[in-house]
Amino acid sequence: MSLCARFIPEPWLHQVDHVAVAADPPRAWEAIRRLDLYRIGFFKPLLSLRILPELVRARLSGRPSPLGPHATVEDLTAVGSGFHLLEESFGRGFVVGAVGKFWEPSIDFREVDADGFTRFASPGFGKLVWGVEVAPREGGGSWLTVDLRVTTTDAPSQARFRPYWRLIGPFSHAIRRAALAQFRKELGGPREERVLPGDELLSGVRYERTHQAILEAPREEVWPWLVQLGCQRGGWYAIDLLDNGGSPSATTIEPRWQQLASGDLIAAVPDGSGAFGVLELQRHHALVLGSPSLRTSGPPAPGQEPPYLMTWAFVLEPVGDDATLLTVRVRAAYQPTLGFMLRHGWSLPTHELMTWQQLKHLKERVEAP
Secondary structure: OOOOOHHOOOOOEEEEEEEOOOHHHHHHHHHOOOOHHHHOOOHHHHHHHHHHHHHHHHHHHOOOOOOOOOOOOOOOOOOOOOOEEEEOOOOEEEEEEEEEEEEEEEEOEEOHHHHHHHHOOOOEEEEEEEEEEEEEEOOEEEEEEEEEEEEEEEHHHHHHHHHHHHHHHHHHHHOOOOOOHHHHHHOOOOOOOOOOOHHOOOOOOEEEEEEEEEEEEEEEHHHHHHHOOOOOOOOOOOOOHHHHOOOHHHHHHHHHHHHOOOOOEOOOOOOEEEEEEEEEEEEEEEEEEOOOHHHHHHHHHOOOOOOOOEEEEEEEEEEEEEEEEEEEEEEEEOOOOOOHHHHHOHHHHHHHHHHHHHHHHHHHHHOOO
């Protein structure tokens, strides 16, 4: 569970962004703890605009400007700022929160500690937390996650918050995305050309495409959606008119489709005339489908022109505790003859469109609850 979930477990508004970096978790932790939002060029002008009334009052009264020389976590949570460091888990992350009437020109904040934030329920207020967390990444490096959660104490407050967020929300998201981009620049991007399960099954590859999406759910919750893939099963979650005979893909997890083992065949088309073999299955981690003959004959011998053979891998990687990176890779080996192009040439470019639709629809299904 994310650190922010402790303070707002059921948010009205929830936005999460992730980035993978090459640095290990200890180095990544040092970087996020040194966070200075002034390093984002447009942050200070936006902040100045948001606190313009306070800036004017300070100028007229001769008081120091509320804008300090930097915008670290300590600066943002200083006494009187309205924001508080609610939790810091050394080496993992921190959470900053506030209770206030955010929609007012001069925000009416309430001073609360961590326990007081959780208990606060007085009508007429909004509650907001944001946090940055670091987690190890499989194969080396780290995941950095920025988590934003908002709720309100009553319906009228939510109604007031909505138009405010329509105005300020895009700028808030831009700041969070820019902070992650800054971390990636500082800590380096990870090496992405990785060997995935199923790659070893096929040589002489002429076509390979890899697509990825982050799903906001643990991989144990994503896995059942993959297990029920296939025609005459849960469908492909792509464009049902093209790949499932017009029958809608499943929108729920069906127990009758949860039994799957290496060596099984999955119908590729609605009438069952073609099938994918289950070439590899690692529970909660990898499902590799492909040409059934790869399990019996293996890859073609070196120098031998291959028939049309393919693998289709779905690999799940944890992104912290609450999200999953889904990587989909298709690989094909074939002899590019005229006959092949007439029979299969259309399927390769079509796969690009179908995979993006599949990832989009899977994300919708997994995150719906």
